[in-house]
Amino acid sequence: MDQKRKKYFDKEQAVVFIIIVILTMASWIYTARASVSGSGMSMDMTGAVDPEMDAQMAGRLTEAAWKPVMLPFSMFVPMWVVMCIGMMLPTAVPMIFAFDIISKRRRKQGFGNSSSYLFIGGYILLWALFGIICWLAGEGIMLLIGNRFTSWIHTLWGVAAVFLIAGIYQLSPFKDACMRGCQHPLSFIMHNWKAGAGGALLMGMKHGMECIGCCWALMIVLFPLGMMNLFWMGLFTLIMFFEKNSRFGTLLSKIVGWLLLIAGIMLMILGGVMALI
Numbered sequence: 001m002d003q004k005r006k007k008y009f010d011k012e013q014a015v016v017f018i019i020i021v022i023l024t025m026a027s028w029i030y031t032a033r034a035s036v037s038g039s040g041m042s043m044d045m046t047g048a049v050d051p052e053m054d055a056q057m058a059g060r061l062t063e064a065a066w067k068p069v070m071l072p073f074s075m076f077v078p079m080w081v082v083m084c085i086g087m088m089l090p091t092a093v094p095m096i097f098a099f100d101i102i103s104k105r106r107r108k109q110g111f112g113n114s115s116s117y118l119f120i121g122g123y124i125l126l127w128a129l130f131g132i133i134c135w136l137a138g139e140g141i142m143l144l145i146g147n148r149f150t151s152w153i154h155t156l157w158g159v160a161a162v163f164l165i166a167g168i169y170q171l172s173p174f175k176d177a178c179m180r181g182c183q184h185p186l187s188f189i190m191h192n193w194k195a196g197a198g199g200a201l202l203m204g205m206k207h208g209m210e211c212i213g214c215c216w217a218l219m220i221v222l223f224p225l226g227m228m229n230l231f232w233m234g235l236f237t238l239i240m241f242f243e244k245n246s247r248f249g250t251l252l253s254k255i256v257g258w259l260l261l262i263a264g265i266m267l268m269i270l271g272g273v274m275a276l277i
Helices: 002-008 011-037 053-062 072-092 095-108 115-147 152-170 173-183 187-193 195-223 229-245 249-276
Strands: none
Touching: 002 011, 002 115, 002 173, 002 187, 011 115, 011 229, 072 095, 072 187, 072 195, 072 229, 095 115, 095 187, 095 195, 152 173, 152 195, 152 249, 173 187, 173 195, 173 229, 173 249, 187 195, 229 249
16 A cells, blocks of 8 residues: 555655645635735735725625625636635646546656646636636626616525525536546546647646536535635535545535525525515
């Protein structure tokens, strides 16, 4: 057993693991500072607070207390990327190590060199692109129905709808199909192998796409709960990690799905009762 561990956790993997840990810790530290200051983007390049941007964020947070709002693109996307690095990168560690193992074997067989760093880059790139899609979708929804959120009851119904959509997806066969790919790293790498630097980037993007298919519903639940809320980020990170990397991942996915459905139904009923009062 010790020889196997030594064989599959060499110096190169140790460096990759340390880099992942540093990126994850930096993301969480940044998020913690942002949540305390109330603005993820209020610091300029010198570290000084930008009063104008901070005031803008404060105004948006006040407005968001009773109606949904979308952050500007320049604020949302960097916050999203930081959040995804902190939450999603740790869940992909087994897949990254599986890629590294197969890459070394292929290299010894003369099939070219592939970089784990490019694999990671492709993975993060796909999550960043998904964040842009989320922002565009959010802006579209706000344009269509934003003016209809005239009270906190309408917002309550909106949150209930998000919970119901996420809960239904958690229980769907589409979720199961995407999760199976994440749960079997070596099988995924073997069936999707592409040699070279470009191949590593494309494989990272392919895994990012499958990971998004597995986890997008839980990520959108963070919108009403709070994108930079450390408690919910931590809880959902643990849920997604164990969904993808434990024997009871499928069961956990179903339990979370039913909890989201129950929460959505309760919020919908509460909103209806309050509307009648």
